[in-house]
Amino acid sequence: PRLVAEVAFGEWTRDHRIRHSVFQGLRSDKPARQVTREVTSTIAGAPAKAAVATKETAMKKQSARKTDGLRITNAERVIDSESGVTKGELVAYYLDASKLLLPHLKGRPVSLVRAPEGIGGELFFQKHAKGSDMPGITLLDPSLDRDHDPLLQIDRIEGLASAAQMNVVELHTWNATSSAIDRPDRMTFDLDPGDGVDWAHMQEAALLMRTLLDELGLGSFLKTSGGKGLHVLVPIRRHYGWDDVKSFSQAVVQHMAQTIPDRFVAKSGPRNRVGKIFVDYLRNGFGATTVSAWSVRARPGLGVSVPVAWDELPTLRSGAHWTIRDAPERFGIGNAPWAGWERARKGLASPMKVIGFVPAAG
Template sequence: MPSQSQFTQVGKRRIELSNLTKVLYPEDQLLKAHLIEYYFKMAPTILAQVKGRPLSFVRYPDGIGKESFFQKNRPNWAPDWIEHARLGQEEKDYVIVTEEASLVWLANLACVELHQMHSRSPHFERPDYIVYDLDPPEGFKFAALAGLALEFKGHLESYGYHPFVKTTGRKGLHVVTPIEAKWDFGEVFEVARAVAQPFVESHRGLTTLQIKKEHRGGKVLLDIYRNRTSQTIIAPYSLRGLPGAPVSTPLGWEELGSLENPSAFNLHSVPSRVKESGDAWEAMAAYATGIHTERKGASPTAKIVPAGRTYKTPAQLETYAKKRSFETSPEPLPAQTAATSGSAFVVHRHHASRLHYDLRLEQKGVLKSWAVPKGLPPRPGLKRLAVSVENHPLEYVNFEGAIPKGEYGGGMMWKFAQGRYEITKEKKDGFYFRLHSRELNAEYRMHNTKENQWLLERVDSPQKDWLQEQIEPMLAQPADQVPDASDYLFEVKWDGIRALIALDEGEVRIHGRNGLEITAQYPELVLADQSFRATTGLFDGEIVCLEADGKPSFGNVISRMQQRGEGAIGRAKASHPAVCYVFDCLYLDGRPIVSEPLNRRRVGWAAHRQRAAESATRVDGGRRKTRFRLSCERGGRRGAGAFGRGKGIRAGRHHGQAA
């Protein structure tokens, strides 16, 4: 039978797909089409982990259970846009995936498994993590392996590392410690051995470093040998060629102890897991450290001190100094230095006379700085003006505070994201760079158009588009009594309807709790320029129709939502005008902020709404009883919601308490 094929467009690439109905997982009746769909859906998350890494593949042309082969070399008939690099003594020609289309093309070749090297372009000779493969013998219970991994986590932390964990998609676990890409494979292997040996000696009855199975004696192999040159591990979120289509899945340490069977993570479950909970390894690179043998006083329990560099470059900071009066401004002095790794960055949200963001990248002992009026672009295809401004001292990476009015740049300066960055590609008129931080992990391009004017673009796609996808609001747990704890903030229950308001490049869209769009029903709320000091954002609130005495009417707000047609909507608006009380912000100008504690999100919200915008009353724990009773008894309101001050939120999850 002749091969059946069709063409599809993935980004800017036109790809031929063949034999889509071929069965690759016979027991699960999964087709090649399912394989391609999985890698396409998961591409943003997978690319965040493997982009720039040399890859090898396990291909199953006729499905699992039949002949397979491990492939390192790029096929000589690969399209020109597939990036590659010749590496190693044998000069293998490795594929380097850089875009969604790369993964789709590989999946079409029945590349079920992706195996990655431990280094990225352009530093192929220097790994950026150390991996420990916990390989159990047959019949070893997974719960026991998880317990051993948790003990090993504590051992690694005693050396100053920050370990991460994932399933292998088989029966084992990979424990990974991110490091700065400064040492070659030989040095990193010796570090891995120096760390692993004491643990194995203290767990002789359970673990071994013997690579040959016949010498392991039924013990768990703590495999450090994968840290050698040209060795690989199964990539995060790669499928395995096993029944059930298991996936090598990054985990949070808190969930490892309760995990009974890693086979729960498979082609069907992992995409929804990532959409709901995110990638447990997303911020891993932000926790990179030096190897412990290079740190001062390196020994277990030693405190990590980042490698610092001191530069005396008054000429580079002359403009910075002239513009500021340091007798009144709390900003760092030009001569003030900071301990950095040489690749520090910070993004500030600057509430000056005009709200803008400041991007600062460490280069040659100072922070090269750009003012970005509209904030970071949330996805590819959007360009932001970035204006080069004066260099700032390194200590500015740690600065957050209020610059007095009347001073240069007077206003509040918030740290929007802080961490380390790396240049991924140099261009004649600019550069590509990747940000690594707890708050933001993304890749951008900076393009110089003329003099001090640049264009900032996002290169990678986020796995979750907070502005254009359906996001479930956080749900509350019912409670009979109002909590007395002082670490709660309280919101009045206005007897309205829950709403998520998306602000996207000047356009406002409103969705109800069930995901139904209701923008047209409340035209008076679509006032982006009057309501928000932001370019993009996702806000959580309650739409209310108030009577003349200020009491909310649930019937009227529901009636408004049910109107159809321009005339009916206009008449309902005139008779029952609506307001929206916004009480939270989930996404803002280029990054989700749901992990920020509530009290920080609240202070930020007060700053990024316009004065004319309606905002819900804030009631702190110290004034709970009086304000709560007055709000409910006099205002005709149904109750209140209590939210932990120091907590982040999870969409769609019950959290906090409501009375």
């Protein structure tokens, strides 16, 4: 080797690779032959946590770094006091997760949740922009959402880095692609627990939701929300517009609430769901979004929304089963739990008849 680079990183993997690497620059003052791997040693009598702290502070040394050619400012700034995660670590996570995350973002309008002062400060939800100097973030045709500034789309890793540099913590996507924005290609059911709902009831609710969808002939896929709840997603064919898809999803939720009223409610609002679960169908309307798989959540602990197989549901501890700290351990499994997504895509005509729903489109 002829060049020496300085790289901050989160940890060494078992196969001797570095995880969450952040390029800090080339070193002209150190010959390559003098570079050796540092080995952590434990000082006698020192707490065992000292070695763990080493990897957690490895990415907090400088206030400005370069990642994939993008200058990251204030990289050492802590964005979540509970976990101690820094802005630099957030950028590194999104770059590390990009191969898994981008397939969920590509071709879809994206909304951004920004936390300029960290998640303890004011959060900003952004769907549109007049202009963008962020590399990799595309401004879409204004006609897609009339009377508004252009919608945003992220299809490349540069867009993820740019978003994180601009203090974006969460990434949300539409239920339609920008190329066919008037025809949703999926439905989302957000299981949102009210006060007093224990986790076992959330797991049961997800299974009941799946059972009903199965009876309607619809395949469903599960992911953690990264927060309190669970998300059940259904791939559909682009046969209907937003109003019909939203109204049909509402009919499904109302059926659940009428059939099992001690578990489910079909009305939003905290007073309506004390001790019960609101299955949010409102995510299925035009312009509504849901946090993307592999997105971090702007909540204490920085949970991550992760795709899971249905047979993994009993093993989940909460909707924030994974956080930014340990979600990379899931990268090996990645999107495999959703491998049957395209094969499961069905039309809604038959399910609508089964549940007695008549679309406005006829």
